[in-house]
Amino acid sequence: MKLDNSKFDIICNTVDNGIILINKNLEVQFWNKWLEIRTGINSNDIVGDNLLNFYPNIDEKKLIRKITTALKLNSSTFYTPQISKFLVDIELGKVADKVFDNMQQSITITPLDLENELVIIYVYDVTLLSEINFKLNEIKEKVEEKNEELKLLFDTTMEAILVFKDNKIIDCNQVAIDLFEYSSKKSLLDKNFEQIISNKNILEKTSDKPFETTIHKEDGTSFKALINIKDNTFKSQSFKILTIVDISDIKRKETLLAEQSKLAAMGEMIGNIAHQWRQPLNIISITASSTKLKKEIGLLTDKVLIDALKLISDTTEHLSNTIDVFKDFLKEDKEKSLFNLSQNIQNNISLIETILNENKIKVQLDLDNDIYLYNYSNEFSQAFINIVNNASDAISLNLAQDELRLIKISTKQENNEVIISIVDNAGGINKNIINKIFEPYFTTKHKFQGTGLGLYMTHKIIKTSMKGKITVLNETFTYEDKLYTGAAFKIVLASHS
Template identity: 40%
Template sequence: MVNPLDFDRKTSNKRETLKYVQQHKVPTSSYEIGKFGSGYRFVYPIIKNNIYLGLISLTFSEEAITKSLMKQYDVLSNFIIKKDMFDKDFLKNNKSYKDAHFAGFIHNKTILEDLKLESKKKIIDIKPSYEISKKLYELGQKKEASSIFVNEKDSIVTVIPIYHNISNMYEGFVSIISKGETINLLNTNYYTILFLFIFLYLSVMLLFLQQKIKAVLDKELTKQMIKKDQQLLEQAKMAQMGEMIGNIAHQWRQPLSAISTIASGIKLNHEFGMLQENDIPKNMDLIVDNTKYLSKTIDTFRDFIKEKRVEKEVIIQDRIEESLKIIQASLENNHIKLIKNIDYQTPIKYKMIPEELAQVLINILNNAKDAIIHKKIEDSWIKISLIIKSNKILITIEDNAKGIEEVNIAKIFDPYFTTKHQSQGTGLGLYMSKTIIEKHLGGSLSVKNSENGALFTIELYRQ
């Protein structure tokens, strides 16, 4: 640990995160441009005996992020940053940056050299064409995460906007270009998730490092510090990119699996001459429904962060039916009977954000399905009921998977708690479901064991 001033690393006007932590004494992070380059900065205050001693700043350069991504996957990635975000002296002294295809943006030219070393190809073979670059900048100007398919060389073009967490200023975007003869829309989702997981992994490692730093302090004071830090983290989790990544991945796993299963089944039946013509429209509809759900999930979580959620009056039965339609194929493939106890003759109207209820229902249905598969239940079933009781709307989901262990049932809604293997669950699905029902819809979500298995109950108060 050294004094940064000894190495002439004085903080510049662009490093708002350092000033923010110095002023507010709380951790923060953001994309920033420093004295020697740009990337993501994570800053943590050092406090002992309630006295602010200083701060710790950890950075991950854009070159390190893109190089790691391109080393593992067949993609071309770069950070496209607005030119006015850089000081003129910085651009004059740093020869790594050059003007991008379109005015007002610059990018790091060493990225292509990194990719050249990894792919063993010439720059001209991997450098994006003008047409692809044009699509990138068109998407980037929308200032939201999105992907499109470009016919030229079967390319998938993806952009992820970059905002400063403190000033909320739009600084540019991350570009990802996937290439290959066999690339399709499923690959777009796959690579996007993997890219986002890289950021989640870095965030987790930084939090682990923070705990190690605290261990050197006095034990009694450390206990108090950990308690305070955890309270701050709980309050900030909904606004952190790491939680958004985890939730998107949790929501996408089943739809992606369903799409893959349907596509593989069609291909296999075609190879063995067993493909029936009337099977194609049904399977294509299921793929479209799942891809629409993936797109809606991104919109939902983007709205969570930007706090621009729009409520409208919906029919509860319709929202339930749309959720069941998405998961129906997965249940049938695993020989799970779906029992519906729903009155469709009397529409029940409710004002809400439409995608949120579907997200909760699919979370619970997926958990029920996973429990049945894990326990190898024969004659398995899942029953969903819609009941009107006084001024309450009750939605219950019950399975016959023999219930949840008593030691786990009290922790089932805790963040990051999961009974599944790490590769199958993040522990965020039920936590987010409870948050949506209780904080967004003003209802309640509870669980208990019935005679058959787990019984989840959603209570909404009639408006």
């Protein structure tokens, strides 16, 4: 049946959607202006014809089934295309950023005339909504992908990460679960800070820089850790993010390096003492033998005996003093103490003066005798001797015996700082390695002569233990109207007020 131009026709041609009047055999009875404009198919051409003749890709069985259902139930039903998101193929205009090539449609089938088995198919343009959904899905996928990346980073970082809100854990990574020996993330969430770390004051700290501490766990065990705490605000809610790095192994290795360095230094000191004792022991031996011989031949007078005994006593006292200085060097500083810097330096030089003398090295001292430090005296001795030994080795390697061999040592106080300077004239350090000399196991000596730990431990002692600074550069200076170049070590420590 062909509809006359009626009120129905007028209304259907003014609405902003497509309207098709069709029977269950898919014969078109009405095709409104909206569809004419968008499909390019004139109403006169399609009305009375089968819809499939114009759109052969339509799922015929499904569409007939939907029309039959609407008529049978006398109720609207929805048609959802399975492959493409449209019933009638309407190509979209050429738009640069369009998502779809064809109009996306929502299809509703509503019964109109049950007797003649007619239904109205409403075609709604949902392209804009579909584009929004498409872009939202793209964004959602990207966000999910980023979340997966962040989760991967969150769980593969070397730091344990704990996120606190109102003093309760609301998130953590796998490293934190393993570090605190929990079976799963669920078992760690909602726990109070004190339930996993007994150091209650840690959470109260907020620092721009990480700090070292000892963490005591719930089971009574503890470990050395590097911790960083950041306060964060998100959507007016406050969070604390706690990152923890277990540095137990690093500390054990540092202790091993320190012991190794100390043993190397002890070996050098024992060698120095052996050198220093050789002459005094010879004096004692010669004096005792001479006294005995004079006694045997009757030439031993009281004065000769007294002089001989005094020489032996003085020499023995010198040996004893050497032992005392060496024992002080070997002591481990458990606590800081007040010591005179000048006396400490002179004691240190006395331990190695025999080696310096044998290498014909002149030591020029310019010391302020009134400087006192409140720090670790024996650790300073180790650092100082390491630097002087390094200078001695460089001089022996680079300068001939008949050249001036010089080490200049000076101390001065500037404001609240004490500056110790140790300069040699060995020609300086190669610019390609000067930035590496404080690294562990780095040495310029023959592999049988150096461990590469001396200057590393010196740097660690000054910077970490004594909270000072140490630098090295090549310096040119004048001595007795002649220019020399050498390595200049500068140590800066806090003075004792």
